[in-house]
Amino acid sequence: MNGIGPAIAARLRKSGMNCIGDLLLHLPKRYLDDRQSVAMRDLREGDEARTRGRVVDVEAYGRGPRRQVTVSLMDDDGSMLQLRFFHSPFLLRDARLSPGRWLSVRGKPEWWQGRCQMLHPEWMPVESFHAGWRPVYASLAGLGSARMARLVHAAIGLLVSAEHSPFDVLFPEHPTLRQALRLLHTPDDAGPEGPLMQQAFERLRIEELLSYLHLMRRMRIQARVDAEVWRDTSLSHALLDTLPFPLTAAQQTVWQEICADAALGTRMHRLLQGDVGAGKTWVAALAMLLAVHHGSQAALMAPTSVLAGQHAETLNVLFAPLGKRVELLTGATKAATRKKLLAGLADGSIEMLVGTHALISEDVRYHRLGLAIVDEQHRFGVRQRWELTERGEGVHLLAMTATPIPRSLALSLYGDMDLSLMRGMPPGRKPVDTRVVASRGKLAEGMQRVLDDAGRIYWIVPRIDEDEDGASVEQRVTGLKERFPDAGVMALHGRMKATEKEQVLSAFASGACRLLVSTTVVEVGVNVPEARLIVIEEAENYGLAQLHQLRGRVGRDSAQGYCVLLPSSEASKTALQRLQHMSGCHDGLELAELDLKLRGAGDAVGARQSGDMGFRLIDVSRDAALIRYWHEHLPDIEPTEAMLRFWRPLAESVD
Ligand code: ADP
Ligand code: MG
Secondary structure (H helix, E strand, O other): OOOOOHHHHHHHHHOOOOOHHHHHOOOOOEEEEEOOOOOHHHOOOOOOEEEEEEEEEEEEEOOHHHOEEEEEEEOOOOOEEEEEEEOOHHHHHOHHHOOOOEEEEEEOEEEEOOEEEEEOOEEEEHHHOOOEEEEEOOOEOOEOHHHHHHHHHHHHHOOOHHHOOHHHHHOOOOOOHHHHHHHHHOOOOOOOOOHHHHHHHHHHHHHHHHHHHHHHHHHHHHHOOEOOOOOOOHHHHHHHHHOOOOOOHHHHHHHHHHHHHHOOOEOOEEEEEEOOOOOHHHHHHHHHHHHHHOOOEEEEEOOOHHHHHHHHHHHHHHHHHHOOOEEEEOOOOOHHHHHHHHHHHHHOOOOEEEEOHHHHOOOOOOOOEEEEEEOOHHHOOHHHHHHHHOOOOOOEEEEEEOOOOOHHHHHHHHOOOEEEEEOOOOOOOOOOEEEEOOOOHHHHHHHHHHHHOOOEEEEEOOOOOOEOOEOOHHHHHHHHHHHOOOOOOEEEOOOOOHHHHHHHHHHHHHOOOOEEEEOHHHHOOOOOOOEEEEEEEOHHHOOHHHHHHHHOOOOOOOOOOEEEEEOOOOOOHHHHHHHHHHHHOOOHHHHHHHHHHHOOOOOOOOOOOOOOOOOOOOOOOOOHHHHHHHHHOOOOOOOOHHHHHHOOOHHHHOO
């Protein structure tokens, strides 16, 4: 595609952008009202604004890295504005800045030595400026908003018949899928609150929902096939005898449900919802042994290599007394090892396998796969979940998640699955002490106390890349290193190589690193018992259930765990009140239901909480009514394969 060379394409792919459709679904995170220019004399300190003026002078000051170019502007009533640019000597030779030319500029005015100035404003000749609403994109793969805007616009130019949706006929009043995509990237004059854009956004969400619901329906039909009957639980019970603690009542119930499914003679198709730390791994282990005891293979798929690695380690400790082993297969597995593993899987000498998406790569053949377990299942697309079960005959499926679905929605979203709910924690665990903190002063003291006590801290930032809207991983690492020089601050995020991630996590587990700055990759399952404190920036952008999952990373042993929620300065009053519920409630399902009640329709176009459920645009809380409606009124029109690919969740291709 125009404007995308191989290097940029590779970077985008690492962030999950594989095709034009992915780019088109990278919707603006907000829209900038750029309809009006103000006169220079009306500029106010700190308020970003657009204004215009004639170039009167262009000069360079200073030497070395601080060398700067200053462009002086004057308007018709004699007001002056200085534009300052560092590291930009090329501006001295830019003809568009010759004295006498009129510029349109946008920036934050500040007063310095009695003069009004803007640092690094956006500028262009007045003729090139078109007043209107402008999309602002979240930066991705190190590409800022302006760069993303250019890429997305190139992609819009390529919008062709492939983006025709079979569902378009259902919505004679709404924009078509193509029109909707175009509009959301190039807003009309009415802006994001305007009726047309609202419709476009809704049209797009319905499109995603219909594709999803159709896939679920297909899966449901395929689920009703015969499967082997497994009744002999003796090997699983042998494991129970070696466990250091008895099963909790909740674990016991779920284990019995699984045994009942396995004895039925049809496929198990079960979703296990259980809070973080509720002990889903032991249940999975019992089920794996049940399969193995009947001569079948069991495979457990996890969304990240870090989590897969941890599962392999945990399970091998559990299985050692029984003389059983699991093998690990991820994208990072070396070619020679991989070859041996594949041979072992094909001839049946490997009984149990743990891994990432690698488990469903083209060349993996199973001798006799009988049980597929998908951990953190919401991180996989419906299709991927299913794909693992298609690697054998009548393969039982156990999907697990720590993000529970509100009861009232579970049927609509997972109507095809039997649901198990695991509430409560193993005994001895204290609820995580959770606070919403507005000022960061006291926080540093608390952090120091945790570090002095050999505890570990997670610091969660919302994005990898720097962004005009806030903090990035790198920025925080730099800042926290200065403040806590002895804490061995390290970074963890989804764009690192699997081996790098593992190194960082093992440093965190061993204590070489005691303060880990991370994006939400840690959300999925990482277990470091010494973690005492988790700080979550821009907390208002997450769903309550997701925050609950994040805070489940701490308080994993008997010591008191703490969670500090740092809202951004833009958080609304209602958002802050919503966060307050986190301190009083420690049940994931209750929080998910609360979220549903507190939020709902009326959120702005594009605004969406970060990645709850593996949907691209659908937000389970906000779109609850939409989900229920279309579940009941699912039209008979089948989505095309191209459309299904278009909507596959971003998470599917990452890691
Ligand atoms: P999750 O449900 O989040 O996957 P895990 O399976 O990782 O939770 O379990 C969390 C911790 O609880 C683990 O350290 C595990 O050893 C421990 N655990 C699990 N079941 C029990 C139990 N019945 N009694 C005591 N501790 C348990
Ligand atoms: Mg787990």
